[in-house]
Amino acid sequence: MTMYMPLFRSCTTLRTLTQLHAHLVVSGLHRDPQASTKLIESYAQMGSLQSSTQVFQTFPSRDPFMWGVLIKCFMWNRHFHQAISLYQEMLHREVGMNGFIFPSVLRACSGCGDLGVGRKVHGRIVKCGFDSDAVVETSLLGLYGELGCLDDAWKVFVEMPVRDAVSWSSIILCCVDNGEASEGLEMFRLMVSQGVVPDSVTMLSVAEACGKLAFWRVARSVHGYVVRREFTKDESLDNSLITMYSKCGDVQSAERIFRYFTHWHTASWTAMISCCNQVGSFSEALDIFVEMQESKVEPNSITFMCVLLSCVRLGLLKEGKSVHCFVIRNAVDPDFDFLGSALLELYAEIGGLKYCQKVLNMIGVRNVVTWNTIISVYGQKGLLREALSLFVEMHTQGLMPDSFGMSSALSACGKMGLLELGHQIHGHIIKRGYSDEFVLNSLIDMYSKCGILDSAYIIFEKMKHPGIITWNSMISGFSRSGNSVMAISLFDQIYLNRLEIDEVTILSVIQACSELGYLEKGKWVHHKLITYGVRKDLYIYTALTDMYAKCGDLRSAQGVFDMMVERSVVSWSVMIAGYGMHGEINAAISLFSQMLDTGMEPNEVTFMNVLSACSHAGAVEEGRLYFRSMRDFSVEPNAEHFACIVDLLSRAGDLNGAYDIIKSIPFSVDASIWGALLNGCRIHQRMDMIKSIEKDLLDIKTDDTGYYTLFSNIYAEGGNWEEFGNVRLMMKGIGLRKVPGYSVIEIDKRVYRFGAGDIPLPQMKEVYSFLENFQSLTHGQGIT
Structure with missing residues (x-):
């Protein structure tokens, strides 16, 4: 068999490989397991998995290594489900396992996003005694890291008996990819302190962590470490340093590294174009692309993704079309595997859905990224039913949606109130083991919009370390469903635990105070806004105006309104509504006139508030006048x-x-x-x-x-x-x-809500006792 190995290496086409296969059959060497295994591998490398499978199936006694090679071949060609099916067939046939098989199976599990199967494979690894194999353990780190299970990845890492540079690099990458860049830098510090020498792969992740955190000083230190260790000859690392500086906002340092190159490669140019995009210098990014073409360096699909992004941000449809034509003429991405999503984004943002449809027709085999982009585009354009139909079609074609696809589908379900489909997607999420915050936030939002707050709250409570987006989703859900007491209670928990608070949090709690008429709490929130120096956000100040008006404090409402640097039609409408609901018809009409004097066009909400003011005051003639004048402002x-x-x-x-x-x-x-x-x-x-x-x-x-x-x-x-x-x-x-109606009462600066038959307060017995005594007293004094 050894004499035929050079022949395998000389087979550069499928035809020559087939001829060699025929020769092996004639000579009887095809029965040699080494020869057949090499045939399986060679056919797969040339894209003929059908021939690989045929060689495998016709071999009489297949050993574990041959099974492992075919699994690896399916995984190479991104046929992840077939790779997993082959592994499961091995188990069914009780074929012996070896350490060579598991890395490929784990990679297939992460490739199709199947965490459930991945955990079962992990169990099999422990059972078979391969949990101390360094390669297998590193593959486990990769599985859990890619599927967002950082806790599981950390557990695997801690239990590793020997941690080499590869395993340290893997855990650092897991941290960085899962939003724990600070943790990734801490792991790098521990790695160096324990005497493990990092390689260029490690430094790639460290540079990415610095970029994500925008730690300029740390970035400079990392750059110095790279220079001292003489990693600078690594082109990938140089490009990562450019990206790191761009995310830190230091374009000059990024350009210095770029101009230091003696030979600029495609990746270097692409990194510099991406750098300009990162800091919002989209015109400069296009200038660099022109310079790249003048230097005769061929751009690749990633370059064009960056250029298309520049076109989108600048609103350059004509230039974007030119790039599209260049891609087609030069066959840069024939099947649009990479550029399909970028072109869809271009036409969705500044073209139109008709262009999107043309791109869809051009795309042959759609990958997960392309499907996600299509679903997201339709969702953003309000075509929610179409977005969900695409999501279902994607699933029926055997593609596993990732967290982005799941979130887009859940968002559409929430907006349309499709609770049953939302339940089904939730079941799929549980089955596949998705646990990242992005998906869980979407579930909370979906259940909140469908009015199932109990389910949303169960998910919220099970989250170990919910971020501010999760808190905001839950607060907004309670506020939107009318349970403003619970919304304010959650806000109090955020404040007491000293968690991060952003504009969305403030906006949600102000709206909750507004719904309850909880003036004291609203004033407290306003005071904290001033104390912490939160920027004068138009939406927050409009919400404050609305809150003060609904709580009856028109003086404070007018004060906030007067402080606003700019006012939207919503701001004017809210203040008019405030005067109207309290019967201040003259003030409402005067404010409406001021609004018209500023050149602001009233909308249907403004007129609704003016008419409501007239209704509260019984101003019939004024009401008729404003109702008739609506069409003068093109409001039907x-x-x-x-x-x-x-x-x-x-x-x-x-x-x-x-x-x-x-x-x-x-x-x-x-x-x-x-x-x-x-x-x-x-x-x-x-x-x-x-x-x-x-x-x-x-x-x-x-x-x-x-x-x-x-x-x-x-x-x-x-x-x-x-x-x-x-x-x-x-x-x-x-x-x-x-x-049934309900009442709201404020006791010791806390608001309680209760209806007939409810016993929500521990003091309810005292309340009923007081009412009975009060009733006896009033009857005794002849009061009715």
Whole structure:
């Protein structure tokens, strides 16, 4: 067999390899396990896995090494599922295991994102006694690191009897890739202190950690260490240093390294273009690309990804198309494996979905990155159903979505309220063992938007070290669902534990205070904003204005409003609404006039707030005026505007005018509009009008219990108990019941919420005792 080894090396085409295979068959050497194993490997290297499999299947007695080679061949060619299936077949046939097999299987598990199978393989490794094999253990580190399981990776590392430079490099890479760059630098310090000499691979991860943390001083030290250890001849490391400096914002140092090169390679140019992109110098990035072409250095697909990003950020569609044409003419990426996602991003941002569709048609075999980009693009454009259809199609084609794909799909489920599909994706996440914070945050957000706060909170509580994004998701979920007490309680936990607080946290807690009317807490949050010097964010100051207005402190609301350097249409609308809800009609109208004087165009919310102000004050003529003027500002009245003007007229007794407006509505009239007229009839005792429009009122299909309750109460007030019973039966028939009310009370600067039958307070017995005593006292004094 040894004499044929040079022949295998001389086979440069599939044809010559096939001829050699035929010669081996004729000579009978194909029965030699070494020859067959070499054939399997050679066919796979030339892309013919079918021939590799055929050689494997026709060999009579396959040893573990041959199984391991075929598994490795499938893994090389990114056929991860087939590699795992082959390993499982080995187990089923009870073929003996060796240490050579496990690294390939573990790599296949990380390649398809199957943590569940990876853990089982780990168990088999321990059972077979290969858990002290340095290569196998390093492969385990890679598996857990790539799938975001840093705790598991750390456990493997700690239990390793001997830690060489490769294992140290692996754990440092795990830390850096999983968002623990500081931990990665600490591991590097320990590595050096224990006398283990790092290699250039280690320094690649260390440079990346410095870049992610933007630690300029540490970056300079790392650069000095690289120079002292004479790693500078490593081109990959030089390029990493350029990227490190770019992330630290030091373009001059990055360019010095770049200009120091005697021979600039494609990777060097690409690193410099990426450096300019990192600091937002997109025009300079394109200038360097032009310089690169003038130097006759051929760009690669990564170069073009960076150039396309520059085009996207500068909004250069024409130049982006030129790059696209260059890629096609020069066959840089024939199957668009790398550039497909970059082109999709280009056209999604500054082109249009029609261009995206053309790119999709050009892409042959879509990889996970491409699928994720497509799903994300459709989600961003509001095509949520299409995004989810693509997610399902991706799964049916055997591709395992990564955390990015999962998060995009969960986001679409949350926005559409598709709880069942969200449950299915959650099950898939559990099965595959995803545990990174990005996916868990998306699950919390999905359940929150679907109104299942219990499930969201269970996930939140199980997280060991939730970051600020997770806290914000949970606070926002409670606030959005109306449980503002819990939202504020979570904020208090963040503050007491001295965790990081950002603008989103502040915005969420202000909105919670606003919903509760919790003025004291709102003032406290405002005070902390001033104390900590948080920047004057437009959204936060608008939320503060809204909070003070809803809590009845119009003076403070106006004070915050006056402090705003810039005001959006939302800011003006919020302040107008504040005056309107407290009956300050003149102030609301005056503010609306000031808004128009500044050149700010009112929108439908602004007009809604003005009409609501007129309704609160009973200003009928002003309401009519502003309602008629909406179209002058290109604002078409919607159902809420019609409901408001009908309510204004009905309360004022102009029921015929309100009815005329209803008849003029160009779309289907909903329960809110009829309900406004119905309430006016109740106030002014116009049972005759109710009788004349009874059919219209009964034809309404709605799940608004307030509408039916109002309807039934009018019949009860008129003594028509038969019709009262009919309406109540109608509610019962369609599964509606009156929504119970609740009260909010502030005790010792804490807010408690409770409804009828609830016993949420430990002091509830004392409350009931006080009420009984108070009732006895008032009766004794003749007070009713």
